Amino acid sequence: MTVHVHYEHRCAGCGAFYIPYAPGVPCPKCGRPGTEAFDFVPQAAASLRFNLQSYGSYLPPAWYVGSLGDHCLRLLFSAFEAWRTRPDPAESFDSALERKLGAMEWGDQLYMLGHVRDIARRVRAELGEG
Numbered sequence: 001m002t003v004h005v006h007y008e009h010r011c012a013g014c015g016a017f018y019i020p021y022a023p024g025v026p027c028p029k030c031g032r033p034g035t036e037a038f039d040f041v042p043q044a045a046a047s048l049r050f051n052l053q054s055y056g057s058y059l060p061p062a063w064y065v066g067s068l069g070d071h072c073l074r075l076l077f078s079a080f081e082a083w084r085t086r087p088d089p090a091e092s093f094d095s096a097l098e099r100k101l102g103a104m105e106w107g108d109q110l111y112m113l114g115h116v117r118d119i120a121r122r123v124r125a126e127l128g129e130g
């Protein structure tokens with residue numbers, strides 16, 4: 001089993017998918033101020049922690065993307081796993097994050113790169129590692 005986060009949200013202005021993980025987080029695409037907040041960070045941290053404890057990896061053996069929350073989680077799993085298995089032990093979390101996220105294909109959702117990076121930093125703080 002895995003820990004999923006079922007959540008959907010689109011900007012009321014431009015229609016971009018994003019997660020308003022704290023009150024006042026603006027749309028990462030058009031900058032429109034958010035009107036709702038969803039407490040995503042602690043749930044993402046719990047899901048990552050569960051994977052590591054159950055599978056010894058942030059990437060679970062199988063992952064069904066059933067919502068925007070799950071999609072973001074999959075990106076976080078990849079990024080955290082890239083950091084956990086970094087070839088250079090001295091590489092910083094931010095550097096590993098840039099390396100992994102920067103190598104992904106974002107298409108017309110490039111705004112998500114910075115958005116996922118912001119979320120990843122908060123999740124790491126929540127996990128309280130190093």
Ligand SMILES: [Zn+2]
Pocket residue numbers: 011012013014015016027028029030031032
């Ligand atoms: Zn927008």
